[in-house]
Amino acid sequence: AVVSTQSTGAHYRACMYAGIKIAGSNAEVMPSQWEYQVGPCEGIDMGDHLWVSRWILMRVAEEFGISVSLDPKPVPGEWNGAGCHTNISTLKMREEGGMEHIMAAIEKMSGKQREHIAEYDPNQGRDNSRRLTGRHETASIETFSHGVANRGASIRIPRQCAHDGKGYFEDRRPASNCDPYSVTSRIMKTICALD
Numbered sequence: 795a796v797v798s799t800q801s802t803g804a805h806y807r808a809c810m811y812a813g814i815k816i817a818g819s820n821a822e823v824m825p826s827q828w829e830y831q832v833g834p835c836e837g838i839d840m841g842d843h844l845w846v847s848r849w850i851l852m853r854v855a856e857e858f859g860i861s862v863s864l865d866p867k868p869v870p871g872e873w874n875g876a877g878c879h880t881n882i883s884t885l886k887m888r889e890e891g892g893m894e895h896i897m898a899a900i901e902k903m904s905g906k907q908r909e910h911i912a913e914y915d916p917n918q919g920r921d922n923s924r925r926l927t928g929r930h931e932t933a934s935i936e937t938f939s940h941g942v943a944n945r946g947a948s949i950r951i952p953r954q955c956a957h958d959g960k961g962y963f964e965d966r967r968p969a970s971n972c973d974p975y976s977v978t979s980r981i982m983k984t985i986c987a988l989d
């Protein structure tokens with residue numbers, strides 16, 4: 795059921811007022827579950843905007859007498875958990891012929907599944923193991939996969955980007971309680987071959 799629309803709107807407005815690069819908000823699958831999008835941001839700025847938006851969310855929730863959970867599977871059951879899907883692009887990925895660079899980055903990420911999972915929640919993957927089951931629009935935590943418009947893959951290439959041959963890709967593995975600085979760092983280490 796869609797509930798708490800007033801608090802969601804208040805959070806959105808407060809983020810805009812604070813200069814957060816909030817880009818959208820919508821209800822999700824589980825009752826009372828909401829998500830919001832932050833970005834686009836460059837590099838480490840992503841962490842700044844996401845952490846401050848979370849703080850604002852907690853303060854707004856206090857005003858409405860509701861609680862917020864960032865747990866990736868706050869209520870056990872047969873429904874989706876909560877992720878922090880992360881869109882990634884470089885200048886070369888957004889230029890003509892960018893799909894070659896997108897696929898090269900995905901190939902690099904395919905060889906670092908364990909390293910990424912360990913950085914994608916604060917408990918080295920234990921939190922995310924309840925969400926990344928291979929069901930409910932998730933890939934299994936044990937395997938790496940990618941695909942065009944595939945919401946059940948580790949990495950999703952949006953259909954429009956595949957059609958255009960350039961753009962970005964989405965890493966669907968980070969948990970809702972992730973440290974965005976760790977996620978950004980891990981992705982950059984992998985796709986820029988820094989480790």
